[in-house]
Each structure stands twice: as C-alpha cells, then as structure tokens.
Amino acid sequence: MGMILKNGIVFDPMNNVKGEKKDILIENGVIVDKLNERTARVVDVSNKVVMPGGVEIHSHMAGGKVNSGRALRPEDHRGFVMPKTDITRSGSGFSTPTTFMTGYLYSKMGYTTGMTAALPPLMGRHTHEELKDIPMMDKGALTLLGNNWFVMRYLKEGDIEKCAAYVSWLLNAVKGYAVKIVNPGGSEAWGWGKNCRSIDDPVPHFDITPQEIIKGMVEVNERLCLPHSVHLHPNNLGRLGNFETTLQTMKIPNGTKAAGDRQVLQVTHTQFHSYGGDSWKTFESKADAIADVINKSDDIIIDTGFVTLDETTTMTADGPMEFYLSGLTRLKWVNRNIELETSPGITPFVFSKKMPTASIQWAIGLELALLIEDPWKVLLTTDHPNGGPFIRYPRIIAWLMSEKYREKTISEVHKAVNKRSVVPTLDREYDLNEIAVITRAGQAKSLGLDHIKGHLGPGAHADIAVYDIDPANLNPNNYAEIEEKFANTAYTIKDGEIVVKDGEIVKVVDGRTLFVNAKVDPGIEKDVIKDIEYNFKRFYSINLANYPVRKEYLTRPMEIRT
Amino acid sequence: MKKAKGYGRMVTDVVCPFCGTLCDDLEVVVEDNKIKNVRHACRIGSSKFLAMNELKRPNRPMIRKDGSFEEVDMAAAIEECGRILSRSKRPLLYGWSSTGCEAHFVGIELAEELGGVIDSTSSVCHGPSVIAIQDVGYPSATLGDVKNRADLIIYWGANPMHAHPRHLSRYSVFPRGYFRERGQQDRELIVVDVRKTDTAKLANRFVQVRYGEDFELLSALRLVINGKELEADEVAGVSKEDILELADRMKTCQYGTLFFGMGLTQSYGTHRNIDAGISLVRDLNHHTKFSIVAMRGHYNVTGIGEVLTWQTGYPFAVDFSRGYPRYNPGETTANDVLQREEADAALIIASDPVAHFPKKAVEHLARIPMITIGPHMIPTAQLSEVFIPSSISGIEEASTAYRMDTVPLKLRKVIEPPEGIYSDVEILEMILENVRERRVRQMEREKKAGEGR
Known part of the structure; x- marks a missing residue:
C-alpha cells in the first residue's frame, strides 16, 4: 500500500523545490511520481515542513573508541537515560549515548x-557490531587510512595503482564506505610519542610527509571512483595558529579532478582547524581566512564541527592531540594505539561559556557557516561528540536561523568573542532551504549518495522528515520554538514507514549498512594480495583469514559498486 | 578448510576459546566429528579441544525434584526457567565471560526485560581495573603494536607462563616485530611480583615487591620519574638504588608496555594499585612512549564488557530495576547483591561462582532458585534448581569474542555439538520468549480483572 504525504511545504534543494506546497507519493519504500490514490494511505501534513531525511556525515557513534569513551565516563551516563518501553530498548549517555539510544535520538530529529566517523580496520568487526545495534538509520563507516603502513609504503614508492588496489581490498574486507585520513603521519609518529606538526614534517621511519600522503590518497580515491571524496582531518587539530596548516592542506589536491559530481576533498570539523594566535591570550578566529578559500574553491567543502558549549567526551584517531589536550586539562586520558593503522585517543572536555577559548570556538563554527556563501560547501556537524553531542543540532539550526539567538548567546559567553571573532558583526540568517542543504542534501551529494538520499524526487529512498513548522508564520526571533521543532519531528519516515510520530518512536526498524566495492585491475590486485599476505603474517597480531568482516555482521547489506 | 588424507579434515585459523590471549592460528584436525589433533595451541588451549573426546558431558536438561536432579525435556526446563525468573523481583544474571557476544546480546535483553541485575566475572577479576580506568583513563595499545615497537616489557603481578602461555611468544617478548627484527634480543623483560614465578625466571630483571605493597612501589617510581627526590632507602622491599635504576630504564626506553594481572587488581589496594599503575604510564608518556594492558583472563571477558558498554553505557554490574541501566559497583555488583541477600533468583552462565565466590555469597546462592547454563556439571550446576547443558562456543558454535586488547575476532565452529544440545544463544532466546509470553498473559489477566470490576 502506498502513502501520500498531503499538502506539506516541501524543501527539496536537490530538485530545486524551495518551500512549495506539494504532495509526496511513496510506494514500496521509495518515492514515486504516480500512485493508486484510492488505496493509498493519506497522511495530512498541511502547513508542515517536509524535508528529505537528515544525513549525518561525520559522527563518532559506533566503534571501539566510542565504546572506550562510554566506559570511561559513567558520569556522562547517569543523568541522561532512556527507560525501556514496549518497543524500544533502554539506554544512557549524554555525549556518548548507547547504540539503541543513538538510533532513536537521531530518528527523533528526522x-x-x-556515517560513523572513524573505523580502524583491525577493529572493523567491533564497529559493525555496534552499527548493527543502531536501529532506525542506514549507516556506513569512514575508514581510517592516513597512517596505514601499507598505504604509506606504496605512496612512498609512488605506486598509486598498488595503493589503490590495497585500498579497494581493505574497504571491501572491513566493509567500509569511504577513505578517512586523520592527522596524516602524525598518528603513526605517535607510536613513538611524536607528532607531525606541519604538512612537510617527515613521518619517522617511513620517509614520507603528510602532504605526500594526502596528495596520494586523493589520487587513489579518484582513481577508484569512490562515491565520497577523501575525508580529511588535517594535521595540528586544536593547536594555536593552526589555520596556516589548514590553508596549506587545502592547496594540496590542486587540480585533481573529481570522479563524480562532488568535491575532491572534504576538510572535516574545520572549526578545530581555524585558529589564529600564538598564545591562549591571543587565541583568535581565523574562520574568515578559511571561508575565503572555500568561497573561491570548487573542489573543497567543509563540515563545521560546531562547538555547542557543553561538557563532552572528545575522541579522535589523532592520538597526540588527545594527549596534548589531557595535559592542558589534567583530566583522564585514554589512548589506543592500533597496530599498523592508527592511534586514537579520548579525554573529556568542558566547553564552558566562561572560557575565552571555548567561547571563541563556538563563534568560529558559526562564522564558518555564515561566511561561506554557498551552503552546499558547509555541512552541519559537531564532530559528535567532540564539539558537542549530536542532539544539539536543533540548537545549532536555531543559532544559524536567528540573529537574535546569537546575540543572546554572545551576551552569555566570554566577552573575548567580541574582540577575537567577527560573529557579533554577522547578520546573515539561514532560511529553511539552506538548512535543508546543510543537514541533508549537501551531505548526500558529498557522499555520492544523491541518487537515493537527500532528495524527494522519484527513485529516492522514502526517508523523510516532517517538522511541525509553518514557513508562512516562521519568526526567526522565536528561536526556542525552532530548536524544539527540529528536535522532535511531527513524522519521521524511514523506507516508507512512519517510525516517529509527534516526537515519539512508534516503530523500530533496521537500516541498511552501506559499503563500497571498488573495481581494480585483477592483475595488480593479485600482486597486492600477495604482498598483503606476506607482510600481514609478519607484522599483524592476527591471521589474515580472521581479518575480513563477513556480511553476517551487517544489517541489510547494500554494496555500492564503482 | 584443508583436506588431509587419512586425517579427516583440517580447520585452519581457529581461534582458541580459552584465555584472553585469543590465539587465532590454531589448526584443528577433525575426523568423524571428533577432534584428533590441535596444532599451535598451548597446553591449556589444546586440552580444552582434546578434552572434548574424553569428557562425559550431561546431554539432557535437569530439574531438581525432591532434592535431586531429574532429567527432563527442553520444553519443561525452559518452562521452569521462565517460572523462576518471572516470579523473581530481583534476579541476578551472572557469568558471561566464556561465551560469545551473541549470547551477551540476548542475555542483556533478558536482564532488561526482567528488570534484573547483570554482571560478569570482571566483578571479581579486573573490575578494579575498570574502576581505576574511570578515574584516570587507560593509555593502551593493541598487542601487535607492542610486538612491532616495544623494547621494554614489564609484567606486574601477572604470570603469563601459566595463565596466558603464548602471550610472550606471540605478542610481547619473543616475536620479531617491524622495529624489533631480532625479537627477544631487541627487548628487555622486567617482572615485578611477590615471588619468583616461571615468568620471572625468564626476565632480564626480576623485582620482588613485598606482598601488599605494590601501591607504594608504583608511587615511588612515579616520584622518581617526575623528578622528585626519593627519601626512603627502600620501598616495598626494593632498594632505593634498584628503584632509581628501574625508573631510569622506564624513562629511557623507546617504547615500553606494562602488562598487569590479578596480582595488582586483587591484592591490598585493588583499584588504587591500578590507578597508580595507569598514572605511572601516563607520567612516562611525558618522557617516552609507554602503554598499559590488562591481562584479561577468560577468553571473552573483554567482550561482555564491550557489549554491556555499547548497549547500556556501563562495562559491568548493570542494574535494570528502574527500567533504565544503572551502575554502582559496591551496590550493583554480583557479590554485593548476593551478600546483602537481595537477589531472589539467579541465572548463571559460562562461569562457576559457587566454586569461586566468598562463602556468604554462595550460601545465598544456595538459598535462592538458581538456573545454570553451561556445558559441564560444575559445582554451581549442582546447587541449581535447573541445569541446561549447552554447546561449547568457539568449538561447537561460531561466535564473536574480544581479545584482552579489545581486538574482535570471529570464533570458528570446528565440530557439531552432541545431539540434543543447544547453544547458549538458543537457550537464552527460548527463556526470553517464555518470559515475554508470561508477561503478556499476566497483562491480559490484569486487564480482564480490571474489566470485571
């Protein structure tokens, strides 16, 4: 039986629908243009905002590191709980919610x-076990490759083809979706307690620089025609004056052609990479410099990594950075060096409104979003849970849509924001169409999923969010209402089924697991597998046969072939 | 799977379901559903596989009637489990360390459904490590990282030669690694223990700490490493000279790893010892690279911690009595729930608390109705109301387990379980279904009673 979403005000930026009254027709889990209207179920969404389902592009929601973060902080779980109901499982956690709860909370926001942000290949099975327990969503995993020994060796030898064959083999083995690079070279250097502090700092023992790794991986990514671009966390995250490293990094893929209709590089959680100053007293926003480059570039997009001014649990595959941060705060610190691959770290952090740095960090995220003109180049993330938990997305939307709300927050945070950021001078307010771009359409396009996700045209998966907002009577000064409406959908529809109604979960469903299978030359693949077999035995601590993740760990596996 | 003539078939890359080392290079020769030979495994591991041929295992569920066990069919046993658990106000679901994560999933769902307490053997093992980690963190590494990089290995309060026999040869001391091409010759082994264990006999340096004074020695090392003057002439039975030398060795290595065992977690000071050990490693990271790894015992004790954490937010001792997960070690830990005589029923799986818990806890277990699920007639089973024999995960069932460094591995099925024997997962699923049916019936009865009024 089909379904008709009747009389909604549709925001579908990919199909250039900007707030038109329109019916959406659904049949067999996809959106269609024709339907037997007599048998279809009619859902009246008059004067409500209808958008494609939200797409998360970067969130640490599943995997070994996230789980260590959960185990590390019972204090994060005590005050934020969800009891079991007849259909939903219980859960706990504010900045690191448990798996079931993660699915429910995302679904309530539409x-x-x-995408879970960082899958270390050796821990792939763990990540997929957790993804299996995240209901309500289709999901995938960005796969860590920026400090991988095989990758660094092939790139040093200049063998792009072999490197590509290795990446293709690896993504398929661990059922990953895209190439993620975190602190290229630096996380390997952390194996010796060191770091790479510039893009030309050589990686100890590997005779390669971060710049060469990034350049090589961008080429590999495009040669394999992967759906997503390289997803890059540059060197020097969180360091004073790091905007220069970021600017240099953004020049690296210069001229590389994208294999699809998307960017060649996504610089992730850019807020953490837009810092000026040479001491904490002169710490300032350089978002304008970054935004300037993005405005002029056709090849690079960013996601923001907003700071939401909360107490949170920072976690990243950038091990040296977490050690540095825990040294500043003297709070507890977890490190997880993973053989041949990466070295994640975890430490709690309080983004307090009283702190000048945290206040400026909050401003930088907003500046990036307000100064970059084209919303398709700015994707909304908090780098969950690093800048703040994902449940704060509605609040960020309210900040972006309401200058009045920003003014109120500016009056509450440290006065340093007035001098060392430009956010008080910005009067841009996002409209609903732009919000739809930065929360779903832009993400789907960046991920190369725009044929099925992020739009409401025929053929798209019927993943839809309906918000109880009447665009005709929307007043940006009512920011509390905006936040409340985006936090609880009137309806969330997943694969054509209503799963959330009036902010309550009414049906629990399993989503798909998306992974890529990239084609490479079989001859080269054979050589590379021989090489993998030889080196795996010597340097890994498990057998090669026990490394790949089999499909039984995935829910509704969906292979994306290139 | 290879075929060897005259030897039946050979299953390769088998993961050993015994200790937390989780060796995954075993080769098992099988003929007529019998294990003929096991290659590469240590003595403990191979005996787990080979004992399958000799052990007489119970093959039917049993229910206690008039004081002695009576064999029953599966349906009757499940019915009895459902009756016991549904009546209970505060059931304890304990064990979980020697079974796969697939069983944990059902177990946690059952605990949630019942509003009970679920706890694992961590509670009486590395629980203090978890508590210390929640205080100060855990700078750790995978075992392959240790193999490739470490030039200094320390075992503190751990005797892997007996408890994790292949740990030294696969990961820490003997193997050649990328940066340690000569294997053992490129590394130094230091053992700290209260007596000269078989591991200590292999060490380049053995440090004998006085019993119960590990915390003092760890603190003295921290003092020296942080550049302070050590005023005492000896600490915990170790001379000042030795402490200075040890501290210097730790500071000047290229990559060190501290493995610690139950000698540290369960001796005087418990989680304070681990706190000091972790803090020592953290301090050392200001001078060189150092990591710390807990020597987890049962092959999947790490797994139950991981699964509980991602499903409930807490690694052990989870109480569902309020409908959402709560965690408060000392209150919601198995021993406390038993010794306070709170638990009014227990489900024990993949462990043997009657053989290992303190007398007071065991006495309470003997008083309350208890269900035991496991392959063998262990002491806990003998005190139970219901015993359901199960197949052996990792040998008779494929499943997932987490190594001591949280590397997840898929355990293989090598042979078929004996006829009529179900897996832990199947048994738990049947119990869960029975409990749910009872709840639905109960609700219908209440509804009818309400209508009648």
Whole structure:
C-alpha cells in the first residue's frame, strides 16, 4: 500500500523545490511520481515542513573508541537515560549515548542516514557490531587510512595503482564506505610519542610527509571512483595558529579532478582547524581566512564541527592531540594505539561559556557557516561528540536561523568573542532551504549518495522528515520554538514507514549498512594480495583469514559498486 | 578448510576459546566429528579441544525434584526457567565471560526485560581495573603494536607462563616485530611480583615487591620519574638504588608496555594499585612512549564488557530495576547483591561462582532458585534448581569474542555439538520468549480483572 504525504511545504534543494506546497507519493519504500490514490494511505501534513531525511556525515557513534569513551565516563551516563518501553530498548549517555539510544535520538530529529566517523580496520568487526545495534538509520563507516603502513609504503614508492588496489581490498574486507585520513603521519609518529606538526614534517621511519600522503590518497580515491571524496582531518587539530596548516592542506589536491559530481576533498570539523594566535591570550578566529578559500574553491567543502558549549567526551584517531589536550586539562586520558593503522585517543572536555577559548570556538563554527556563501560547501556537524553531542543540532539550526539567538548567546559567553571573532558583526540568517542543504542534501551529494538520499524526487529512498513548522508564520526571533521543532519531528519516515510520530518512536526498524566495492585491475590486485599476505603474517597480531568482516555482521547489506 | 588424507579434515585459523590471549592460528584436525589433533595451541588451549573426546558431558536438561536432579525435556526446563525468573523481583544474571557476544546480546535483553541485575566475572577479576580506568583513563595499545615497537616489557603481578602461555611468544617478548627484527634480543623483560614465578625466571630483571605493597612501589617510581627526590632507602622491599635504576630504564626506553594481572587488581589496594599503575604510564608518556594492558583472563571477558558498554553505557554490574541501566559497583555488583541477600533468583552462565565466590555469597546462592547454563556439571550446576547443558562456543558454535586488547575476532565452529544440545544463544532466546509470553498473559489477566470490576 502506498502513502501520500498531503499538502506539506516541501524543501527539496536537490530538485530545486524551495518551500512549495506539494504532495509526496511513496510506494514500496521509495518515492514515486504516480500512485493508486484510492488505496493509498493519506497522511495530512498541511502547513508542515517536509524535508528529505537528515544525513549525518561525520559522527563518532559506533566503534571501539566510542565504546572506550562510554566506559570511561559513567558520569556522562547517569543523568541522561532512556527507560525501556514496549518497543524500544533502554539506554544512557549524554555525549556518548548507547547504540539503541543513538538510533532513536537521531530518528527523533528526522535523521535517517549516518556515517560513523572513524573505523580502524583491525577493529572493523567491533564497529559493525555496534552499527548493527543502531536501529532506525542506514549507516556506513569512514575508514581510517592516513597512517596505514601499507598505504604509506606504496605512496612512498609512488605506486598509486598498488595503493589503490590495497585500498579497494581493505574497504571491501572491513566493509567500509569511504577513505578517512586523520592527522596524516602524525598518528603513526605517535607510536613513538611524536607528532607531525606541519604538512612537510617527515613521518619517522617511513620517509614520507603528510602532504605526500594526502596528495596520494586523493589520487587513489579518484582513481577508484569512490562515491565520497577523501575525508580529511588535517594535521595540528586544536593547536594555536593552526589555520596556516589548514590553508596549506587545502592547496594540496590542486587540480585533481573529481570522479563524480562532488568535491575532491572534504576538510572535516574545520572549526578545530581555524585558529589564529600564538598564545591562549591571543587565541583568535581565523574562520574568515578559511571561508575565503572555500568561497573561491570548487573542489573543497567543509563540515563545521560546531562547538555547542557543553561538557563532552572528545575522541579522535589523532592520538597526540588527545594527549596534548589531557595535559592542558589534567583530566583522564585514554589512548589506543592500533597496530599498523592508527592511534586514537579520548579525554573529556568542558566547553564552558566562561572560557575565552571555548567561547571563541563556538563563534568560529558559526562564522564558518555564515561566511561561506554557498551552503552546499558547509555541512552541519559537531564532530559528535567532540564539539558537542549530536542532539544539539536543533540548537545549532536555531543559532544559524536567528540573529537574535546569537546575540543572546554572545551576551552569555566570554566577552573575548567580541574582540577575537567577527560573529557579533554577522547578520546573515539561514532560511529553511539552506538548512535543508546543510543537514541533508549537501551531505548526500558529498557522499555520492544523491541518487537515493537527500532528495524527494522519484527513485529516492522514502526517508523523510516532517517538522511541525509553518514557513508562512516562521519568526526567526522565536528561536526556542525552532530548536524544539527540529528536535522532535511531527513524522519521521524511514523506507516508507512512519517510525516517529509527534516526537515519539512508534516503530523500530533496521537500516541498511552501506559499503563500497571498488573495481581494480585483477592483475595488480593479485600482486597486492600477495604482498598483503606476506607482510600481514609478519607484522599483524592476527591471521589474515580472521581479518575480513563477513556480511553476517551487517544489517541489510547494500554494496555500492564503482 | 584443508583436506588431509587419512586425517579427516583440517580447520585452519581457529581461534582458541580459552584465555584472553585469543590465539587465532590454531589448526584443528577433525575426523568423524571428533577432534584428533590441535596444532599451535598451548597446553591449556589444546586440552580444552582434546578434552572434548574424553569428557562425559550431561546431554539432557535437569530439574531438581525432591532434592535431586531429574532429567527432563527442553520444553519443561525452559518452562521452569521462565517460572523462576518471572516470579523473581530481583534476579541476578551472572557469568558471561566464556561465551560469545551473541549470547551477551540476548542475555542483556533478558536482564532488561526482567528488570534484573547483570554482571560478569570482571566483578571479581579486573573490575578494579575498570574502576581505576574511570578515574584516570587507560593509555593502551593493541598487542601487535607492542610486538612491532616495544623494547621494554614489564609484567606486574601477572604470570603469563601459566595463565596466558603464548602471550610472550606471540605478542610481547619473543616475536620479531617491524622495529624489533631480532625479537627477544631487541627487548628487555622486567617482572615485578611477590615471588619468583616461571615468568620471572625468564626476565632480564626480576623485582620482588613485598606482598601488599605494590601501591607504594608504583608511587615511588612515579616520584622518581617526575623528578622528585626519593627519601626512603627502600620501598616495598626494593632498594632505593634498584628503584632509581628501574625508573631510569622506564624513562629511557623507546617504547615500553606494562602488562598487569590479578596480582595488582586483587591484592591490598585493588583499584588504587591500578590507578597508580595507569598514572605511572601516563607520567612516562611525558618522557617516552609507554602503554598499559590488562591481562584479561577468560577468553571473552573483554567482550561482555564491550557489549554491556555499547548497549547500556556501563562495562559491568548493570542494574535494570528502574527500567533504565544503572551502575554502582559496591551496590550493583554480583557479590554485593548476593551478600546483602537481595537477589531472589539467579541465572548463571559460562562461569562457576559457587566454586569461586566468598562463602556468604554462595550460601545465598544456595538459598535462592538458581538456573545454570553451561556445558559441564560444575559445582554451581549442582546447587541449581535447573541445569541446561549447552554447546561449547568457539568449538561447537561460531561466535564473536574480544581479545584482552579489545581486538574482535570471529570464533570458528570446528565440530557439531552432541545431539540434543543447544547453544547458549538458543537457550537464552527460548527463556526470553517464555518470559515475554508470561508477561503478556499476566497483562491480559490484569486487564480482564480490571474489566470485571
């Protein structure tokens, strides 16, 4: 039986629908243009905002590191709990919610697809076990490759083809979706307690620089025609004056052609990479410099990594950075060096409104979003849970849509924001169409999923969010209402089924697991597998046969072939 | 799977379901559903596989009637489990360390459904490590990282030669690694223990700490490493000279790893010892690279911690009595729930608390109705109301387990379980279904009673 969403005000930026009254027709889990209207179920969404389901592009929601973060902080779980109901499981956690709860919370906000931000290949099975326990969403995993020994060796030898064959083999082995690079070279250097502090700092023992790794991986990514671009966390995250490293990094892929209709590089959580100053007293926003480059570039997009001014649990595959941060705060610190691959770290952090740095960090995220003109180049993330938990997305939307709300927050945070950021001078307010771009359409396009996600045209998956907002009577000064409406959908529809109604979960469903299978030359693949077999035995601590993740760990596996 | 003539078939890359080392290079020769030979495994591991041929295992569920066990069919046993658990106000679901994560999933769902307490053997093992980690963190590494990089290995309060026999040869001391091409010759082994264990006999340096004074020695090392003057002439039975030398060795290595065991977690000071050990490693990271790894015992004790954490937010001792997960070690830990005589029923799986818990806890277990699920007639089973024999995960069932460094591995099925024997997962699923049916019936009865009024 089909379904008709009747009389909604549709925001579908990919199909250039900007707030038109329109019916959406659904049949067999996809959106269609024709339907037997007599048998279809009619859902009246008059004067409500209808958008494609939200797409999360970067969130640490599943995997070994996230789980260590959960185990590390019972204090994060005590005050934020969800009891069991007849259909939903219980859960706990504010900045690191448990798996079931993660699915429910995203779904309540209208999100229907999500990428977990960092899968260390050796721990792939763990990540997929957790993803299996995240209901309500289609999901995939960005796969860590920026400090991988095989990758660094092939790139040093200049063998792009072999490197590509290795990446293709690896993504398929661990059922990953895209190439993620975190602190290229630096996380390997952390194996010796060191770091790479510039893009030309050589990686100890590997005779390669971060710049060469990034350049090589961008080429590999495009040669394999992967759906997503390289997803890059540059060197020097969180360091004073790091905007220069970021600017240099953004020049690296210069001229590389994208294999699809998307960017060649996504610089992730850019807020953490837009810092000026040479001491904490002169710490300032350089978002304008970054935004300037993005405005002029056709090849690079960013996601923001907003700071939401909360107490949170920072976690990243950038091990040296977490050690540095825990040294500043003297709070507890977890490190997880993973053989041949990466070295994640975890430490709690309080983004306090009283702190000048945290206040400026909050401003930088907003500046990036307000200064970059084209919303397709700015994707909304908090780098969950690093800048703040994903449940704060509605609040960020309210900040972006309401200058009045920003003014109120500016009056509450440290006065340093007035001098060392430009956010008080910005009067841009996002409209609903732009919000739809930065929360779903832009993400889907960046991920190369725009044929099925992030739009409401025929053929798209029927993943839809309906918000109880009447665009005709929307007043940006009512920011509390905006936040409340985006936090609880009137309806969330997943694969054509109503799963959330009036902010309550009414049906629990399993999403798909998306992974890529990239084609490479079989001859080269054979050589590379021989090389993998030889080196795996010597340097890994498990057998090669026990490394790949089999499909039984995935829910509704969906292979994306290139 | 290879075929060897005259030897039946050979299953390769088998993961050993015994200790937390989780060796994954075993080769098992099988003929007529019998294990003929096991290659590469240590003595403990191979005996787990080979004992399968000799052990007489119970093959039917049993229910206690008039004081002695009576064999029953599966349906009757499940019915009895459902009856016991549904009546209970505060059931304890304990064990979980020697079974796969697939069983944990069902177990946690069952605990949630019942509003009970679920706890694992961590509670009486590395629980203090978890508590210390929640205080100060855990700078750790995978075992392959240690193999490739470490030039200094320390075992503190751990005797892997007996408890994790292949740990030294696979990951820490003997193997050649990328940066340690000569294997053992490129590394130094230091053992700290209260007596000269078989591991200590292999060490380049053995440090004998006085019993119960590990915390003092760890603190003295921290003092020296942080550049302070050590005023005492000896600490915990170790001379000042030795402490200075040890501290210097730790500071000047290229990559060190501290493995610690139950000698540290369960001796005087418990989680304070681990706190000091972790803090020592953290301090050392200001001078060189150092990591710390807990020597987890049962092959999947790490797994139950991981699964509980991602499903409930807490690694052990989770109480569902309020409908959402709560965690408060000392209150919601198995021993406390038993010794306070709170638990009014227990489900024990993949462990043997009657053989290992303190007398007071065991006495309470003997008083309350208890269900035991496991392959063998262990002491806990003998005190139970219901015993359901199960197949052996990792040998008779494929499943997932987490190594001591949280590397997840898929355990293989090598042979078929004996006829009529179900897996832990199947048994738990049947119990869960029975409990749910009872709840639905109960609700219907209440509804009818309400209508009648």
